[in-house]
Amino acid sequence: MNRSAEPVVEVRGANVQLSGTRILHDVDLRIAPGEMVALLGANGSGKSTLLRAVVGVLPLESGSATLFGQEVHRAAVHDRLGYVPQDSSEAGSIPATARESVASGLLTSRSWWPRTRDPRVRTALDAVGLGDLAGRPITRMSGGQRRRVMLARALVREPEFLVLDEPFSGVDLSTQQLIASLFRELTARGTTILVVLHETGMLERDITRAVVLDHGRVVHDGDAGDRPPLDPGHEHLLDSLPPHECLGQEIHPA
Amino acid sequence: MISPLDILTSDLLRYPLIIAVLIGLTAPVVGTYLVQKRLSLLGDGLGHVALTGVAVGWLVGAWTTATPADLLAIPGALAASVIGALAIEYVREVSHTSRDVALAIMFYGGIAGGVVIIQLAGGTSQNLMGYLFGSLSTVTAPDLLIALVLAVVVLVIGIGLSSLLAAVTGDEEFARASGLPVRTVNILIAVMAALTVTLSMRIVGALMVSALMIVPVAAAQQLVVGFTRTMRTAMVIAVVCALGGLLITVYVDLPPGGVIVLATIAVYIVALLVRTVLGTRSRTGTAPTEPDAETRTRQERSAETAHEVAAARPHTGWQR
16 A cells, blocks of 8 residues: 555644644654554644644645655645544535535545445445435434544545544544544555544554644654643642542532 | 417517526526535625626727627626626635625625716616616627526536535535645636626626525525535526516516516425425424434533543543
8 A cells, every 4th residue: 555665744843823823833743654643632732733734724834744755735645645624513504415425535636527426435435334324414414423424535535644633522432443443444454544632542552653732842752652641731620629528518618 | 468489489588588597507506506605695796796897898888889888788797797706705715704894895896886887987877777686678699699608607617517516615624635626616616606697687687696596505405405406406496487487577567587586485485384394294203213413413512522521631540
């Protein structure tokens, strides 16, 4: 599957601003073919921003980002990429069916013609366990089903590099297991994966490397096991909990 | 009494009918993409700007002593609405917040420019009435030719590239990450809207052009699911309403634009009622085999919150 020895992703000194606020500060990220890299960090640490810069959705203010050795804005490199964005409430107001949505994943920088009847659409829907709901509009699906449609839409591209933004959020345990086993299958076939997560959870043993962001800077890049706590600033919250022996008792103000 | 044979043999009636069919086919195609992009009012804005174009066409016609005086009105409308479409797309790209303000300025500027410039051209705002509200009497052979060319362009792009256009309007971020030409598609849709406005203006009127783009799509959404089926159903509704509305005005002296738009709204209301009745019936029928999507989403959302709370906690031994 790996066409070359060059890194799949190479980000150097990336700075990104959103609405005048600097979100990423001099971020470096290098991902080799076949890796499964988890991007971790607290809310607002810049995980999604980095992910969106990697897939070429957000422009860099300075620094450089390449995919498969080419600039991210080159359309052709995106044909080798499968992207699963966060579940957005911004979806268009005419809901596509699951089949239509997944078929849109077949479009590439060079091929723009309709392929809803392509057998690969059915295969991708079957892979995420939604073969029976192909004709259902995505707005009439549960959050977890919608996430699976978005995953199928990325998988149908047969990507060499799969990029996912919190694929487990709002997803029940059995779907999480399904997604995790899909990831294992993909990495076994040589697919490179970059995934934004809150917690490594059931992927703990599969992740080859964890990159932790804090306030837009990389604070850890290495083994998933020895990473720092995700949100060190919030320890005082635990201290503010009432002592264990107080739980269950009525509160009498002094 | 006008017989059906007269309708088919007289150019005076045949031309508007052909244009009505063209409007019915093109307007919902563009409308589907506009509704998808939540830009339903773009057609209205462009209709107003087209009016300034009509007036500029008159002005240029007066300078060049063109006959008839409104020879350049439609080309003027075409130029103005295309420029307006590109301007609004530029504003949309540069700044997401001021889009509706830009659209509002387009509404006011279009009308104001129209009445001022038509006066400069030696006409009165009465000359603009036909373009504002649409009329049957003004369709000429060159008008028909222009309409035909515009309709073919819109249909070839709008239907030929429907997968690409639907992908970009449905999820712009995914489209960008997939290497699709998002910017070009957005410009194409804006220009298609401008062409459709120009094509429809003569019969439906600048003030009501947008209704034929949006209302049939809204009606279709009540009846079918999926993007492609919504578009096809909207096209059928719009063709039937445009043809039916126009035929009514052949027999009863009424403004065609108004009748056509009222017909689409009637279809929308009927579709809404049909859906409400069918929806009620299906709810009282067999129980669904899986939990209601909304309920499940709510359950999952609370699961997500719990997940986030857990993730926000610092790492301690008991978590592993």
